[in-house]
Amino acid sequence: MIAADKPVQRSAESRLLHVDAVGRIHSAPRTALIELLRPGDVVIANDAATLPASLRGVHLQTGTEVEVRLAARAALAPHDVLRFRAIVFGPGDHRTRTEDRALPPPLAPGQRLQLGPLTAVIETVLGHPRLIELRFEGTTADVWAGLARHGRPIQYAHLPQPLELWDVWTPIAAQPVAYEPPSAGFALDWQLLAALAAKGVVFATITHAAGISSTGDPQLDRLLPFDEPYHIPLATEQALRRACRENRRAVAIGTTVVRALEHSAARFGAVVAGDGVAHQRIGAHTQLRVVDTILSGTHEPGTSHYDLLHAFAGARVLRRADRALDAAGFRTHEFGDSVLIERASERYSSETRRCEADANFRANARTGRAVRGAYTSRFLRPAHVVQEPGRLSSAGRLAGCCC
Amino acid sequence: MQTDMQTRVLITGGTSGLGLALVKELTARGARVAFVARTPERVAAVARESGAHGIVGDVAQKHDIHRIALQAAGLLGGLDVLVNNASDLGPTPLAMLGDTECEDFERALVTNVLGPFRLTKALLGSLAASAREGRGSVVLNISSDAAVNAYARWGAYGSSKAALAHLTRIWDEEMAAQGVKFLALDPGDMDTPMHALAIPDADPATLKQPGVAAREIADAIADLLPVALRRAS
Numbered sequence: 001m002i003a004a005d006k007p008v009q010r011s012a013e014s015r016l017l018h019v020d021a022v023g024r025i026h027s028a029p030r031t032a033l034i035e036l037l038r039p040g041d042v043v044i045a046n047d048a049a050t051l052p053a054s055l056r057g058v059h060l061q062t063g064t065e066v067e068v069r070l071a072a073r074a075a076l077a078p079h080d081v082l083r084f085r086a087i088v089f090g091p092g093d094h095r096t097r098t099e100d101r102a103l104p105p106p107l108a109p110g111q112r113l114q115l116g117p118l119t120a121v122i123e124t125v126l127g128h129p130r131l132i133e134l135r136f137e138g139t140t141a142d143v144w145a146g147l148a149r150h151g152r153p154i155q156y157a158h159l160p161q162p163l164e165l166w167d168v169w170t171p172i173a174a175q176p177v178a179y180e181p182p183s184a185g186f187a188l189d190w191q192l193l194a195a196l197a198a199k200g201v202v203f204a205t206i207t208h209a210a211g212i213s214s215t216g217d218p219q220l221d222r223l224l225p226f227d228e229p230y231h232i233p234l235a236t237e238q239a240l241r242r243a244c245r246e247n248r249r250a251v252a253i254g255t256t257v258v259r260a261l262e263h264s265a266a267r268f269g270a271v272v273a274g275d276g277v278a279h280q281r282i283g284a285h286t287q288l289r290v291v292d293t294i295l296s297g298t299h300e301p302g303t304s305h306y307d308l309l310h311a312f313a314g315a316r317v318l319r320r321a322d323r324a325l326d327a328a329g330f331r332t333h334e335f336g337d338s339v340l341i342e343r344a345s346e347r348y349s350s351e352t353r354r355c356e357a358d359a360n361f362r363a364n365a366r367t368g369r370a371v372r373g374a375y376t377s378r379f380l381r382p383a384h385v386v387q388e389p390g391r392l393s394s395a396g397r398l399a400g401c402c403c
Numbered sequence: 404m405q406t407d408m409q410t411r412v413l414i415t416g417g418t419s420g421l422g423l424a425l426v427k428e429l430t431a432r433g434a435r436v437a438f439v440a441r442t443p444e445r446v447a448a449v450a451r452e453s454g455a456h457g458i459v460g461d462v463a464q465k466h467d468i469h470r471i472a473l474q475a476a477g478l479l480g481g482l483d484v485l486v487n488n489a490s491d492l493g494p495t496p497l498a499m500l501g502d503t504e505c506e507d508f509e510r511a512l513v514t515n516v517l518g519p520f521r522l523t524k525a526l527l528g529s530l531a532a533s534a535r536e537g538r539g540s541v542v543l544n545i546s547s548d549a550a551v552n553a554y555a556r557w558g559a560y561g562s563s564k565a566a567l568a569h570l571t572r573i574w575d576e577e578m579a580a581q582g583v584k585f586l587a588l589d590p591g592d593m594d595t596p597m598h599a600l601a602i603p604d605a606d607p608a609t610l611k612q613p614g615v616a617a618r619e620i621a622d623a624i625a626d627l628l629p630v631a632l633r634r635a636s
Contacts, residue, residue, distance in 0.1 A: 047528055047532050049472075049473070049476060049528065049529075051473075052473070076480075077480070078477055078478055078479065078480035081477070140478070141456060141457075141474075141478060144473070144474045144477045144478055145458070145459070145474060147473065147477075148470035148471075148473050148474050149470065164466075164469070165469035165470075165473065166469055166525070169469070169525070169528070170528070171527070171528065172527075172528040172531065172532075173528040173529075174476060174481060174528040174529040174531075174532040175476055175477070175480060175481050175529065175532070176473050176476055176477045190527075190577070190578075190581075193581065194577075194580060197580055204535070205532060205535060207532075233532075233535065233536045234536070234537075235535050235536060235537065
């Protein structure tokens with residue numbers, strides 16, 4: 001496929017390849033998306049804004065120029081921005097293909113990186129010369145101010161011109177927690193949201209810390225996607241439960257939405273509001289529980305995004321779709337064209353199609369403090385949840401915080 | 404204690420006059436407040452004094468807008484209320500239109516119309532997210548009677564505020580379905596540095612104290628939110 005090399009989120013030429021539940025394929029302008037949605041569908045998008053997660057600077061020990069790409073943190077909490085997992089490159093910039101980028105100098109715990117106004121200390125090297133855990137010095141406010149002043153959006157060689165934050169924030173971008181844009185959301189604009197409402201399509205969101213798509217190293221790339229924290233609002237839980245009961249479709253805008261909703265449902269039986277950390281890989285082996293249809297960018301075979309599409313459609317259908325994309329000159333990467341894939345009828349299972357969460361998921365919350373994806377009350381501090389489970393159930397609503 | 408139910412507010416022009424009074428008023432009512440202003444020393448001083456988050460930036464600078472939005476949504480974890488308060492008078496001393504330098508007019512338009520438009524657009528996702536979560540969502544644009552009445556020598560300021568008031572009505576029309584409410588309010592003639600710049604010989608006794616206007620504005624915001632900001636004691 002051709003790389004989309006201009007940062008235009010919604011171009012008049014944007015296109016859409018539609019793969020339906022019986023494997024029929026047809027191509028349309030992306031503006032036809034509204035016609036492929038049905039009254040009663042729930043469309044769920046990731047409203048994460050994207051961090052300026054690429055930080056240029058110097059490895060102070062050696063004086064070597066480095067680029068640090070923030071790649072993950074433990075939770076979404078606004079004050080929790082001092083520690084990140086990060087990928088470090090040596091001299092050079094995004095115009096060099098990631099796989100050709102120089103290694104950083106040998107990194108070791110305790111070494112410092114001067115990243116513009118920010119100073120970071122390497123806490124751990126995570127089994128690979130490029131992968132570290134770092135801690136910023138200073139306060140939370142210093143880190144946000146430093147990122148705002150000095151950080152740039154992460155970008156790749158297929159798109160040479162420097163990106164600005166406004167290029168990578170979707171129109172609905174809210175809390176800045178993603179490392180790369182949840183780019184399927186580039187297809188949305190306020191006009192489309194108004195059209196959805198007019199058609200009787202329900203719009204809901206999750207917030208999911210979409211991670212980096214490539215490290216340039218096959219060994220590291222196999223670890224992708226990293227664990228990604230997410231938040232599901234109560235309104236989204238409720239909209240999905242109603243839709244499930246009434247046999248209406250859940251349409252995910254992007255792979256991160258699938259990852260968050262399916263993680264929550266796998267854990268609790270159905271989607272439950274609150275915070276969690278998605279750590280599962282989704283692919284041909286995955287029995288989806290929630291999402292019926294996905295709108296996604298076009299992805300190259302071999303990427304984790306491409307693997308995820310196999311949860312919706314069989315390999316033969318996807319190969320036919322790839323050939324159709326190539327033949328019709330679709331453009332790939334984050335500013336490229338889109339695919340809309342309906343889950344194949346044979347990929348439904350009556351055993352996993354459930355609308356209500358497990359009755360015992362509160363027990364999970366009590367035992368789950370050390371477990372990723374633990375749920376605690378929105379209104380109570382974690383300590384209260386553990387000590388006063390009675391209050392937890394009377395609060396009526398289990399939702400997130402961050403243990 | 405910080406809770407998810409605290410109203411999260413961003414105020415531009417937060418280190419003097421009405422903006423400063425709003426920072427104090429809304430902080431006192433239990434909101435989590437961030438504010439923007441241009442001078443780092445003044446931002447630091449107001450942040451220290453009020454406990455609000457200070458953000459250094461200039462709403463008239465295109466490249467500052469997303470940096471401000473990033474820090475506000477990042478520090479507060481979202482945004483429920485945006486107050487576009489930072490304003491520019493145009494030429495000072497005030498001048499008749501025929502004597503107004505184009506650059507002075509342009510600065511008033513960028514600060515009073517384009518800046519609020521850009522900042523609102525950058526934060527629209529956060530504001531709509533708050534509305535979807537049932538927290539309520541309000542954009543309050545500070546207007547003026549000069550937006551309505553044709554006062555001689557107030558041409559740059561008055562026409563920019565008239566544009567802002569109209570912009571507010573169109574935003575409100577378009578975003579009502581998303582649950583984001585827009586409001587333009589005239590706080591009245593106040594005893595502020597900006598008023599002193601416009602009318603140096605005004606008798607302060609005839610002017611409203613900015614704290615009084617801040618209470619009225621906070622009440623107006625509270626009326627539009629499902630979880631009311633506590634009334635000032």
